[in-house]
Amino acid sequence: MSSGAEGGVKTLLASALLSITTATANPAAINVVGDGIVAPLTGTPGDAARGAAIVANRQIGLCVLCHQLPSNNKSQGNIATSIAGAGSRWSAAQLRLRLVDSRRLDPSSVMPAYHRLDGLTRVANAYQGKPIFDAQQIEDVVAYLVTLK
Numbered sequence: 001m002s003s004g005a006e007g008g009v010k011t012l013l014a015s016a017l018l019s020i021t022t023a024t025a026n027p028a029a030i031n032v033v034g035d036g037i038v039a040p041l042t043g044t045p046g047d048a049a050r051g052a053a054i055v056a057n058r059q060i061g062l063c064v065l066c067h068q069l070p071s072n073n074k075s076q077g078n079i080a081t082s083i084a085g086a087g088s089r090w091s092a093a094q095l096r097l098r099l100v101d102s103r104r105l106d107p108s109s110v111m112p113a114y115h116r117l118d119g120l121t122r123v124a125n126a127y128q129g130k131p132i133f134d135a136q137q138i139e140d141v142v143a144y145l146v147t148l149k
Contacts, residue, residue: 035105036093040142041115041135051144054137055083061133061141066111070148080111087146095145099138114138 030037040046054061056069063069066077070084086095097104102111113120114133133141 030100032097032104033093035097036091037096037100038093040139041096041100042139044136044139046136046139046141046143048140048143048147050137051140051142054133054141055144060137062112083145083148085148087148090145092142092146095142096138099133099141 030041031039055063058064063083064076066080068076068078068082068084070082090098098111100115101113102109103113112132115131115135115138117129117131
């Protein structure tokens, strides 16, 4: 095989591997049904304890910048819906879509798309080419939020 053809094959293979590893970060690859994503993004069930830690963490999730958590901590946001009772208001599928890409439901939403790569603007260098939450983190946060009844 010539070096030019070999380079083309390597490029094609690298592109295919990239599309496989980032498929869930592309909203077009995620099956939205109505106002939710019914199928989990991973084969591993979400862990509610890990999800609670992500939501409360000011360096990872940043959820507390806008949302109030079901606690008495005064240093929480108040510009978005409280997540207390989220599991009573929304299904796991609805919560999953809100996390993956809230603008699919409300184009004017200021909530970040936690699991999307395309069509984003003003992305911090640390997040270029990768989602804020990986698929397992999405599932962990969903597992936590559905417990909030």
